[in-house]
Amino acid sequence: MNESLSRLLSRRSVPPRWLGEPGPSADEIETMLTAAARVPDHGKLVPWRFILIDGEARQRLGEVLVKAFLADNPHADAEKVAAERERFSKAPLVVAVVSRTVPHVKIPEWEQVLSAGAVCMNLLNAATALGYGASWLSGWACFDRRVLDALGLAPNERIAGFIHIGTAKEKPTDRDRPNLAAIVTRF
Secondary structure (H helix, E strand, C coil): CCHHHHHHCCCCCCCHEECCCCCCCCCHHHHHHHHCCCCCCCCHHHEEEEEEEEHHHHHHHHHHHHHHHHHHCCCCHHHHHHHHHCCCEEEEEEEEEEECCCCCCCCCCHHHHHHHHHHHHHHHHHHHCCCCCEEEEECHHHCHHHHHHHHCCCCCCEEEEEEEEEEECCCCCCCCCCHHHCCCCCC
16 A cells, blocks of 8 residues: 555544654654645635744743633632643644635635645644654634734634644554445435
8 A cells, every 4th residue: 555545544643641752853843834734725825824832832822721711710620720731731842723714705714714624634644744643633722812812813813723743652542433334425
């Protein structure tokens, strides 16, 4: 079987708690982002961008999350607060993929959003191809305006996903996959 197809057929998300050092080098990050950006993009609008969160920035973002979380959950126990503080500090690199749609007479918003989703998937595949574990996550932080403002998102921008990337400390077992007979029809 072709190596690329074999890799796609065996790709598996690795939870951030199983990701550790070493993370990707600067050259590897550039390679991954270059691959991620090679997606269908009707009209060449580039309706997405990247925010790299690594090093100390992971802890700074954790403090942003704690502040927003406690504002909404003032009686949260210490364990939940700690979980929010550490949300982005497990993997050495987190890439926020930002979806930034623009009004266009020929290219609907939906196509632009799908392009950002394709960027997330290409980024996962590129990380896997380089030997890293990765996971595409969302969660409340993707939708909280306080977090989005702290990350510098404009009003027309949203987080398509946070891609956590690092060296897998454990290899996850595969999960059940859809039965093609149940989801494929012919017209």
